Amino acid sequence: MNSIIALSLFGIANLFLGFLNNRKILLPATLAFVLVALGLNLADWNQEYLWFNNMLRTNNLSVNFASVILVATFLVVAVSRGFGDDEEHTHPAEYYAIMLFSVVGAIMMVTFENLIMLFVGLEILSVSMYILTGTDKRNLRSNEAALKYFLMGAFATGILLFGIALIYGATGSFNIHGIEALVLTAAGGSAPALLYIGIVMVIIGLLFKVSAAPFHFWTPDVYEGAPAIFTAFMSTVVKTAGFAALFRLLGGAFTGVYGTWIYILYFLTMLTLIIGNITAVYQQSFKRMLAYSSISHAGYLMLTATAKVAHTQSSILFYSLAYSVATISAFAVLMVVAETKESNAEKTNENFDIFNGLAKNNPLLAFVLTVSMLSLAGIPLTAGFWGKFFIFSDAFQRGIVVPLVVAVLMSAVGIYYYFKAIISAYFKEGDVPAIELKPIYKITLIVTTLLTIVLGIAPDLVKSIF
Amino acid sequence: MQFWYFLTALTLLSALMVVLSKNPIHSVLYLVFTFFCISGHYVLLNAQFLMAVNIIVYAGAIMVLFLFVIMMLDLRRNMPDSKSNLTKLAGAILGGTLLVILVAVMRKTQFPQFSQMGGKFDTQTGMVENLGQVLFRDYLLPFELVSILFFVAMVGAVMLGKREAGERNF
Amino acid sequence: MSLVTLIPLFPLIGFLINGIGFRHVPKSLVGIIGSAAALASFACALSLFIGFSGQPEVTHLFDWITVGKLNISMSFQIDQLSLLMLLIITGVGSLIHIYSVGYMHHDEGFGKFFAFLNLFLFFMLLLVLGSNFVVMFIGWEGVGLCSYLLIGFWNKNSNYGNAARKAFIMNRIGDLGFLLGIFLIINHFGSVEFADVFGKIAEGDYESGDKTLLYITLLLFVGAMGKSAQIPLYTWLPDAMAGPTPVSALIHAATMVTAGIYMIIRANIMYSLSPETLEIVGWVGAATAVLAASIGLFQNDIKKVLAYSTVSQLGYMFMGLGVMAYSSSFFHVMTHAFFKALLFLGAGSVIHAMSDEQDIRFMGGLRKKLPVTFITFLIATIAISGIPPFAGFFSKDEILAHVYEHNKLMWVVALAGSVMTSFYMFRLLFLTFFGEFRGTHEQEHHLHESPITMTLPLMLLAVLSAIGGFFNLPHIFNGHASLAEFMSPLFAHTHSTAHEADASTEIMLMVISVAAALIAAAFAYFLYIIKKSVPAADGQESGLKKVIYNKYYVDELYDKIFVTPITVLSNFFHSVIEFLVIDLIVEGIGKGVKILSGEARLLQNGTTGYYIFAMVISIAVILAWSLRAFLF
Numbered sequence A: 001m002n003s004i005i006a007l008s009l010f011g012i013a014n015l016f017l018g019f020l021n022n023r024k025i026l027l028p029a030t031l032a033f034v035l036v037a038l039g040l041n042l043a044d045w046n047q048e049y050l051w052f053n054n055m056l057r058t059n060n061l062s063v064n065f066a067s068v069i070l071v072a073t074f075l076v077v078a079v080s081r082g083f084g085d086d087e088e089h090t091h092p093a094e095y096y097a098i099m100l101f102s103v104v105g106a107i108m109m110v111t112f113e114n115l116i117m118l119f120v121g122l123e124i125l126s127v128s129m130y131i132l133t134g135t136d137k138r139n140l141r142s143n144e145a146a147l148k149y150f151l152m153g154a155f156a157t158g159i160l161l162f163g164i165a166l167i168y169g170a171t172g173s174f175n176i177h178g179i180e181a182l183v184l185t186a187a188g189g190s191a192p193a194l195l196y197i198g199i200v201m202v203i204i205g206l207l208f209k210v211s212a213a214p215f216h217f218w219t220p221d222v223y224e225g226a227p228a229i230f231t232a233f234m235s236t237v238v239k240t241a242g243f244a245a246l247f248r249l250l251g252g253a254f255t256g257v258y259g260t261w262i263y264i265l266y267f268l269t270m271l272t273l274i275i276g277n278i279t280a281v282y283q284q285s286f287k288r289m290l291a292y293s294s295i296s297h298a299g300y301l302m303l304t305a306t307a308k309v310a311h312t313q314s315s316i317l318f319y320s321l322a323y324s325v326a327t328i329s330a331f332a333v334l335m336v337v338a339e340t341k342e343s344n345a346e347k348t349n350e351n352f353d354i355f356n357g358l359a360k361n362n363p364l365l366a367f368v369l370t371v372s373m374l375s376l377a378g379i380p381l382t383a384g385f386w387g388k389f390f391i392f393s394d395a396f397q398r399g400i401v402v403p404l405v406v407a408v409l410m411s412a413v414g415i416y417y418y419f420k421a422i423i424s425a426y427f428k429e430g431d432v433p434a435i436e437l438k439p440i441y442k443i444t445l446i447v448t449t450l451l452t453i454v455l456g457i458a459p460d461l462v463k464s465i466f
Numbered sequence B: 001m002q003f004w005y006f007l008t009a010l011t012l013l014s015a016l017m018v019v020l021s022k023n024p025i026h027s028v029l030y031l032v033f034t035f036f037c038i039s040g041h042y043v044l045l046n047a048q049f050l051m052a053v054n055i056i057v058y059a060g061a062i063m064v065l066f067l068f069v070i071m072m073l074d075l076r077r078n079m080p081d082s083k084s085n086l087t088k089l090a091g092a093i094l095g096g097t098l099l100v101i102l103v104a105v106m107r108k109t110q111f112p113q114f115s116q117m118g119g120k121f122d123t124q125t126g127m128v129e130n131l132g133q134v135l136f137r138d139y140l141l142p143f144e145l146v147s148i149l150f151f152v153a154m155v156g157a158v159m160l161g162k163r164e165a166g167e168r169n170f
Numbered sequence C: 001m002s003l004v005t006l007i008p009l010f011p012l013i014g015f016l017i018n019g020i021g022f023r024h025v026p027k028s029l030v031g032i033i034g035s036a037a038a039l040a041s042f043a044c045a046l047s048l049f050i051g052f053s054g055q056p057e058v059t060h061l062f063d064w065i066t067v068g069k070l071n072i073s074m075s076f077q078i079d080q081l082s083l084l085m086l087l088i089i090t091g092v093g094s095l096i097h098i099y100s101v102g103y104m105h106h107d108e109g110f111g112k113f114f115a116f117l118n119l120f121l122f123f124m125l126l127l128v129l130g131s132n133f134v135v136m137f138i139g140w141e142g143v144g145l146c147s148y149l150l151i152g153f154w155n156k157n158s159n160y161g162n163a164a165r166k167a168f169i170m171n172r173i174g175d176l177g178f179l180l181g182i183f184l185i186i187n188h189f190g191s192v193e194f195a196d197v198f199g200k201i202a203e204g205d206y207e208s209g210d211k212t213l214l215y216i217t218l219l220l221f222v223g224a225m226g227k228s229a230q231i232p233l234y235t236w237l238p239d240a241m242a243g244p245t246p247v248s249a250l251i252h253a254a255t256m257v258t259a260g261i262y263m264i265i266r267a268n269i270m271y272s273l274s275p276e277t278l279e280i281v282g283w284v285g286a287a288t289a290v291l292a293a294s295i296g297l298f299q300n301d302i303k304k305v306l307a308y309s310t311v312s313q314l315g316y317m318f319m320g321l322g323v324m325a326y327s328s329s330f331f332h333v334m335t336h337a338f339f340k341a342l343l344f345l346g347a348g349s350v351i352h353a354m355s356d357e358q359d360i361r362f363m364g365g366l367r368k369k370l371p372v373t374f375i376t377f378l379i380a381t382i383a384i385s386g387i388p389p390f391a392g393f394f395s396k397d398e399i400l401a402h403v404y405e406h407n408k409l410m411w412v413v414a415l416a417g418s419v420m421t422s423f424y425m426f427r428l429l430f431l432t433f434f435g436e437f438r439g440t441h442e443q444e445h446h447l448h449e450s451p452i453t454m455t456l457p458l459m460l461l462a463v464l465s466a467i468g469g470f471f472n473l474p475h476i477f478n479g480h481a482s483l484a485e486f487m488s489p490l491f492a493h494t495h496s497t498a499h500e501a502d503a504s505t506e507i508m509l510m511v512i513s514v515a516a517a518l519i520a521a522a523f524a525y526f527l528y529i530i531k532k533s534v535p536a537a538d539g540q541e542s543g544l545k546k547v548i549y550n551k552y553y554v555d556e557l558y559d560k561i562f563v564t565p566i567t568v569l570s571n572f573f574h575s576v577i578e579f580l581v582i583d584l585i586v587e588g589i590g591k592g593v594k595i596l597s598g599e600a601r602l603l604q605n606g607t608t609g610y611y612i613f614a615m616v617i618s619i620a621v622i623l624a625w626s627l628r629a630f631l632f
Helices: A002-020 A023-042 A060-079 A092-111 A115-133 A140-171 A176-186 A193-209 A218-225 A228-253 A255-282 A286-306 A312-343 A363-377 A383-398 A401-427 A439-457 B002-020 B024-044 B048-073 B085-108 B128-138 B140-161 C003-020 C027-050 C080-103 C110-129 C133-151 C158-189 C194-205 C211-227 C236-242 C245-254 C256-266 C268-272 C275-296 C302-322 C326-353 C371-385 C391-406 C408-433 C441-446 C452-472 C482-491 C503-530 C543-549 C551-601 C608-626
Strands: A049-051 A056-058 C057-067 C070-078
Touching: A002 A023, A002 A092, A002 B140, A023 A060, A023 A092, A056 A060, A056 A092, A060 A092, A060 A228, A060 A312, A060 A439, A092 A115, A092 A228, A092 B140, A115 A140, A115 A193, A115 A228, A115 B140, A140 A176, A140 A193, A140 A218, A140 C608, A176 A228, A176 A255, A193 A228, A193 A255, A193 B085, A193 C608, A218 A228, A218 A286, A228 A255, A228 A286, A228 A312, A255 A286, A255 A401, A255 C551, A255 C608, A286 A312, A286 A383, A286 A401, A312 A363, A312 A383, A312 A439, A363 A383, A363 A401, A363 A439, A383 A401, A383 A439, A383 C057, A401 C551, B002 B024, B024 B048, B048 B128, B085 C608, B128 B140, C003 C027, C003 C057, C003 C070, C003 C110, C027 C080, C027 C110, C070 C080, C070 C110, C070 C133, C080 C110, C080 C245, C080 C256, C080 C326, C080 C452, C080 C482, C110 C133, C110 C245, C110 C256, C133 C158, C133 C211, C133 C236, C133 C245, C133 C256, C158 C194, C158 C211, C158 C236, C194 C268, C211 C256, C211 C268, C211 C275, C236 C245, C236 C302, C245 C256, C245 C302, C245 C326, C256 C268, C256 C302, C256 C326, C268 C275, C275 C302, C275 C391, C275 C408, C302 C326, C302 C391, C302 C408, C326 C371, C326 C391, C326 C452, C326 C482, C371 C391, C371 C408, C371 C452, C371 C503, C391 C408, C391 C452, C391 C503, C408 C503, C452 C482
Parallel strands: none
Antiparallel strands: A049 A056, C057 C070
C-alpha cells in the first residue's frame, strides 16, 4: 500500500525533475525511487493488512509478487541508460514517470481485494503501455502498434468490465472474498447464469492482458513495434501483474465454480503453448521471436494457474522471476547491439542475424545472451530450468496429463528457436565492433546473468522465501 | 413497466442506428440520442445524479468533441467502404450468435424480485448526498487512484501529441 | 561460520585464486596458497576432531532443492567416520601439496596444477562431509572430474588424454549405478539424508535379505566398484598413472579410490542387512586382490607396480567389508593412505631424480644417491608387505583374521595375494635401489636427492607408516583397539555377525602370514640380488609370464567384448538407423514444425479488424462451451 502512494508521488516528482533540463539526474533518481518503493513494499512482510474499507490486501503473497515486479522494473530502468542522447526518446522524464505510474497499476492488480481496484489498476497499467508503445513517434510501426494495442486493449477491457458488472449483478458484491463466499454457496447449481458469464468474461479479459491464445494477436505486432526497452518492460511487468491477478481470482474467488473454467483453461493452455512455440520457429526477427516466446511462457504459467496444489504460488513467482530476468537481459543485449550498429550507420533490423559474430569482439554480451536464451529454453543449471521443473511437477501432482505432455513437447520445440540466437552469436560469420558498455549497463547485465545462474544452481535460495 | 419497455426498445434502436447509418454525423447524433435514452433508464433507477452527469459529460462534452473531429477530418472523402459483403455477413452472424447465447442463458436465470430481497426501498439512494457518501467513504481509494489513470492519459496525450523536430507528417 | 564450512571453503578459495589468477599469480605464491589452503583445512579438521563430542552433528547450510515432499539440503555431517576421513584427506593432502611444490616446480602449468589439486580437495571434502547421498554424489562426480583433469594434465600427449578418458568413462559406468541407487533410495525412503534413511532402517522394520535393500546395496556397490577400481571396472586405475606422480599419490592411492569403501562403511547398516551383497563384495574384493597382485608381479613401470598394488589393496579392503569387518577395513584405508602415498611420493622422487625415467629395468643402485628416499621407501615396503611392527601388518592381519573366521577359502586367496604383494614390492625395491645402475650415463650424472619440500613429506609419511599400526593395536598385544573403539558408534545399529577370532587362532594366523611375507621377500632377494636377474625386455616373456605381463589381456578382452561390438553397432546405427529414423522421422518432425510454423505465422496478418473478429469468435465459442448447461 505504502509503495503505491510512494510510487504515485515519485511519478509526479519525476515529471518535475524533467524541468531541470538535466537528463543525467533522471536515471539515478528513478532507480532510487524504485528502490524506496521496494523497501516500503518489503516492510509489509509478514503482516496481513486490509486497507481502505477492504480495497487492498497486503500479505506475503502480494509482497512477493510486488517485489518481483519492482525488481523487474529496477532492471529495466537500469538498462534504459537514462535514454541517453537517444533521438527516439525525447522525453525521458515522462517515460520514467509513466513507468512508475504503471507500476502503481501493477501493484494494485497484485493487491486488489475489490474488483473495482482490479479494474482501475489494469487500466492504469494498460493506458501506460499504450502510451509507451507509441513513444517512438518517428517510427510508423511504433505508431501503428500503439493504435492497435489501444483498440484491442479497449475491447478486452470492455469484456472485463462487462464481466465484473455481471458478477456484481449476480452476487451484489465487488469484494473478492464476498464473491468467493457467494460462489461457494451457489456452486450447488443454484447460481444464476449471470455469474458464469461474468466469471468467464473476467477470465477472458485477463487472458488478453497476459497474451494467451486466442487473445494473443496483439502481442507480436505490439512487441515488434514498441521500442525495445518498453517491450522488455511490457513482457515482464505486465505479464507478472496479469498472472498475479489471474492467480488470485482463480485460486480464490472463482474456485467454487471450478468446473466452469478449468477445461477452458486446459484447452487454452495447450493452444497458447502450441501457437506460441510453433509460430516462433519461423520468425526471423529476434524481437518477434521474443514476442512469441512470451506467449508460450504465458502458456507455461497458465499450466500452474490450473494446478491447484500448495506450491503453485511459489512456482508462479519463481517462474516469473526467472523469466523476467532472462527476458530483460536478452532485450538489453539486443538494444545495445542494435544501437551500436545504428550509430555506425548500418542498416539494422532486429533480426537474428544482428548477433552474427557477436562473440568475437564482445564475449561478455554473447555470454549474457547465451545464458538468457538457455534460461528461457529451460536448460539445466539456469533459473529457467527450475522454473519449468517446478511448474511441470506441480501439474504432474495435480494429474493434468495432456496439457503437461503438450508443454513438455513444446518446450523441446522452444530450444530450437532460442538456440538460433546462440548460434548466430558464436558460429556465424559477422562483424560486430567491440562495444563499450557503460558501467551501470555492464553491472546490470552481470547481475542478471549471475542471478540466472545462481538460481539455476540453488533454486531454494529464493523459492523457500516465496 | 410499459414505459421501461418503450425506452429500452428506443435505446436499442438508436444504438443500432449508430452502427448502421452511413453518414458519420448521423451516427454521432444517434449516439447522443442513445445517451439520452440511457439517462432515462437512470431516472427510472432513481439515479438522478448519474442521469445529469451522463447528459452533461457524454451527450454534451464528449459528443461535441466527436462532431468536431469528424468535421475536421472530412471523413466522407477519405473513407471508402472497405468491408466486403462477406465480412459484413460473417460479422452479423457472429454477433447474432453471441447475442443468442447470452439471451438463451439469461432466459434460464431467475432474477430475484426486489420484494424478495428483503431490502427497504430508499428514495434517496441515487441522490448526490448518498453517492458522495459511498464515493468518499467506501470507495475513496479507487476514486483517488483513478486520478493517476487520468494523469497518465493526460501526460501521454500531451507527450504523443506534441510535434517533434523531424517528425514524419502523415 | 562454523569450522565445518571452513574446511571445504579453504581449498575452494585456493582453487579460485590459483585458477582465475593462473599465469598472473607469481609462481612462488601459487604453491604457498595451495598448500596453505590444505593445511588450514587440516587445522580445522584437527580442532574439530579434538573437540568432538561423540554425537553426530549436522550443519545445515541451505535448502538446495525442494520438490514436493523431498527436500535435498546442502548440509554437512560430522561424525566419527567423516572426521577420520577428513583427517586423512587433509593430512595426507597437505603433505602431497607440499611435495608438489618441489615436484612440479619446473612445470609450465604449475598454477593450473595447484588449482586442480585444491579443487579435488574441495570435492573430496564435500564427498565425506555431505550429510546426504546427493551431496556425496556431487563430491563423487567432482572428484571424478578432477581425476580426469589431473590424469590428462599433460594433455599434449594424446595417450595421457586417452587414459583420462578411460578413467572418466569407467567411473561414469559406476556412477550410473550409484545414481540409480540414490533414485531407489529416494523412491523407497522419500529422503536422502543419512540420518533419515538409516534411522528408518534402524527402527528394525527390515528383515535381513530385504529385496529393496539388496537392490540398493548392489547398485551402490556398482558405484563403489567404479570409483575404487574393483573387478571389472579396475583397468582405468593403472592407466591413470599417466598423471603427475603427486596426483597418483593423492587421488589414486590415498583418497579418491577409497571413496567406495567410505560409502559402504557409511551405509553399513544397509549392507549388513543384505548378506548376498556382502558375499558379492567380499568375493569381488578377493578376486581383485589376487588378480591385481599377480599382474603386479611382472610389471616394469615403477608406477604401474604401485597402481596394481593399490588395486590389490583396495581388494583387501572390500574383502574386509564383505565380512563385515568395517572398522578393520577402515583401519586399512588409513594405513594404506600412509604407506601408499609414501610409496608413490618415493617413486616420484626416484622419477624426479632419473629425469622422468619410470622403467625399473633402467634403475638400480639408487640407495646411495637417494638415501632419504631409499629409507622411507624401505619402510613403506615393509609396511605394505605386512611385516611387523609397521602399519600394514596390523591392518592387514585384522582383515585376514576376520576373513578366516568367515570363510577359509577366501582366506587362502587373501594369503596368496599377500605373498605376491610382498614379492613384487621387494622386487621393486631391490631392482630400484640395489645392484648396479643400469641407466644411461647422462642420467647417472644427473642423479640427486630431492629438495627438502619433497623429502620432508616423505619422512613424515614414513613415520606414520611405521607407527600407524599402533592407532589400533589389537587386544592380544595389550592394545586397546582404540580406532575400533572410536568408530563403534557408527555400527551401533548394525546387526553384526562378525565374530572375533580367539587369541590363539589370531596369533597363528599372524605367524603364517608374516612367515609367508618373509619367504616371499627372501625369494625376491634371492632372485634379484643374488642372481642379479633383470626382467627381460618387452616382448621377450613367455608362457604364463607373458599373459600376466600383458595384464591377462583384460584390456584387449574389454576391447573385443565391449568396444568392437559397440563400434559395429554404432556403424550400423550410423548408416542404417540414422538414415531411416533420424533423417526421415526426426528431421521430418522438424520440417513439419517448420511448415506448420509457416502456416501459423499467417494467422498474424496485421489487421486489427481481423484480430478482433478472431477474438470474438473465440469468446463466443468459450461462452457457448462453458454455458452449455444453460443453453439447452
